[in-house]
Amino acid sequence: MATLPPRKNPTPTKISKEHLTPLQILLQLGFPKHRAEKALAATGHRSVQLASDWLLAHVRDPTLNSDEQREYVLYACPTGQFAERLAKFWADSKELGWNGAHNFMPHMTLISYFKNINNFQASDESAEKMANALETLIDRNECPEYIDLETYISPNFMGLFVEDKHSEWLKSLAVQYCKKLSNLGITVEPHTKAPLHLSLAYQFSSTHFQHLRSMVEKLGSNTAVNWELRLYSRDSRLRNMHVHTVLHTHVPRQHDELELRPGDYIYLPEGACNASIDGWVEGISWLTGTSGYLPLNHTKRSADSDAWTLHATVAIIDNRIELVEQEMPKSRRPPILSSTESLDTPDGIAPDNEPMEASEPPSTFSRQIFICRHGERVDFTFGAWIPYCFETNGSYIRRDLNMPKEIPQRNIQDFQNDCPLTTLGEMQASLVGEAMKSAKVKIDVAFASPSLRCIQTLSKILKGLGSDVPIKIEPGLIEWLAWYPNGTPTWMSPDELVKAGFNIDTSYVPVVKRENLPAKENAAQYYERSFALMKDIIQSTVGNILIVAHAASLAACTRQLVGGRVPPAAEVTRLVQRVPYLACLTARETFDGWQLHPPPFPPVTHTSNSRFDWKILM
Template structure:
């Protein structure tokens, strides 16, 4: 049958054109940055978004290498996470404190998957896209990765067992083929895959380092992530010094030392100076200058690297296939029968275990996203902010542009002292976070917030921007540590919040009612309360799946994920040290494996926000610390 011909168009409009989504480089160019600088910034920040790249450009305005064509160096690392990472970090610290620096301390624990290779800055997006094509391949790991101790004089390490060696090599081969399409070549990896524990150390330290290595428990839980990193080529040739004390230049040739910065130092300079001052280059600004060595300390060069993308290595379910809605599980018992001139394997039996896939098994994967609230008024304005804004009759007057334009009506305005609102900047932080969720097409099934006003307001900004149909749910179980606050505030009730325009589900029955939250609770009870809250809420979505958002406090990111991901609760000291490291509107995310039922950390769906005291840190590294 002949195909019908298309009718002629009478309303053609050549002004309508389909456009591709702008790359980060294109957006920066449209903002007025030269293309070569835009490409350099995107590559230097790991192709992680416009905000990071623009911040990098603004901080590197005096970098003399800003316009040179130096190519960054890239590498694939397989990195351990979880309890094995903790074991290895303990070994790193012990070996450093008792034996001094060796070559392994220049990096974090890892398995090198390929040699370093170079690429033009304009290829950053292509590299990320090529790497992400490995996701399906990494889900097919034939077995758990196992490691064996190996040592010889001047080397202690862990070698990958043969059961995974071939598979990992195949993964690298797939990546190499993808890069070859863009003209990027990677040399074959010629070394046995291994995780180096120590090397380049004096011979007399070998026995002690080997003893420490044997104390590592290789049987603990671990999740392996394949990661694409890049580095400034100077990092591989320099000693990296971490700034431990800030310094303001006194004369023109001196380098400003900034908290959080790292300095590139040519090792040759260490033998040239006699006064303890060295020429170095700032990682944060690219500026060259003289700096006092005593204000810095030697550290791992990997702190200066850019993480581009990360994907988890997942073991394929044993002999499982899905055919026409039926799960078929095969069980093989392979027995070798040796004859004179051959060996053969006999399949003893195949057992088919059939059952119909239920709606629960077809459901969407569950993800839990946790967000800290935005900037709070008392932290921004000081503890005396209430007296500055409220008169004796409780009337509010706005005395600073960053203060809320208006206050909500509550039973007693004095409660604002213990339950402060967001600042205007805090609301903007929440709005920017919501915009990134929309840009990344993150769909939320439900939003739960701590009853603290700052959390409710943060959740409300996100809820409103995403135009969610389901209303927010107030959950006291997400409230912060009462051992830290010393008081449980009288929060604004869900009904009063709803009357004042907030989209609150007033019919929701909390998992942990307010009267069940004890004053001055122990750190153990805090983790138990938070974990139970998470599990009970997640249980509500066993059949539905989807993305659930918790809006809470700095501790919530750890409290609601630590135990369900298989980690042990922090001690009180560790928890107190953790809290200041979490910036406003920081996010973390965990995802359920629908086959094993286990939860694991994944990359959060938003970028961090850096300004003033809100310091950018890798939240996943903080949580795993």
């Protein structure tokens, strides 16, 4: 019998685990079932990697083996332009001093656990089922086109109340969800007694009333108000605790001290800060679950909801509408909110008959920034593609129609951390360029991350747009360097890119030179780098800007630009997982700063396509 000759370049194979659930994969990795379920619930079932990372971080968590249930809330939260303005309002009002509204993100409570009312708790094994139940809750044909909000201001409370008809509809959603939960063996009651409202400020100093009033009155006019349902959970240890974010590193010097890392959150008992006599308090780390003493001046008060886990979001209103401010009718009795119904509601609202001033004029914009993620990359699609596609003499062979037809000449190993686009990735970019052209988008200056996939994407977009704007290579646009444990990749130089056929602006002097990139950086430093770069780009250019970078870039380049906060490291990772190839975001300059908007063209959506083996038909 003839022997089989050895294959020179065998097709790389992947062991598919698509048929396994995340829980089954964690069990195969050797994690006990109750710990695996706890980790998946704590990370919102985002991925096996996040859950395993959580387990490793919580190895010394004393509650790791406990059966303590997580506590849940169901919120209706604003999104879009209005949410961005609320974020700015939150930041500005915190400068005056902390008030009760700052404990949570802007929201309307539909179901919660607050003050032991309704006791919305569930076992870890139910978390994913609860999220799935929410995602099947909405009937699009029954959703109203908008939700009417009415501004209310008094000396001890400021907020937005929902018009009765729309309030009843929202409450009916809460009732329906409670029925779905009962089928899972979870008994909970919705918030149906208190009037639905979004709290803007309460428990504030009387000296801040006029300033807060003026800020609230500027929130509503000509603003796009979209809404979504969100299911959150929290560690039950957060009950009766305040949340502080870590600002500075602290390495324990005594055995009872807690290690601090920027980006972590600390649970501190209510009143602990005022009771401290030496500047030290005892707290619990959100990142590790361990407790110990820590220097209070290394932390800063944060919203309790910053330490919550998001399990599911469902859009319920997705239209551009105007929120019209108006004076509360003087004949109308102000709604009274019971202090036992929700920790995020005031103890009561006193009447206020003072007239309200007119809101600001409609916003206009003069400049736009379009920020896109690159297209589909070869290595994420084919795995270990380099040994499969390169002969021993260095020549490239296209092994699949979705592999690039040709690639630039360079050191083969440099492709390891700087891969090209797939054929589909190039097509995605061309589609976006053509869509921009149809939407009459005008681009005056274009920047790309030095990653080859970003340069290829921008080149194809500009070609589809019919633009001859040269590409400025900006190393400062590289994604979070923590994702490059082996160091900064070797990129092609501008001259090499020109030789490869790209329209590169070789006279451009980067804001951040490659050699000035930090060897290591945390999430906050990455966001600060991106924000400083954006400010420099805006100041040094005129007209509309197109940027092609990475999944994390859409948030990193815009979050602080529009007045938002720097997210913790875990949230950075979660955001990246929700940004697909060629996702695009628009930032517009208005009379009161930059604001986020959807792009003026539709997104690119497609499904996966596994490799076909024709031999299965033999």
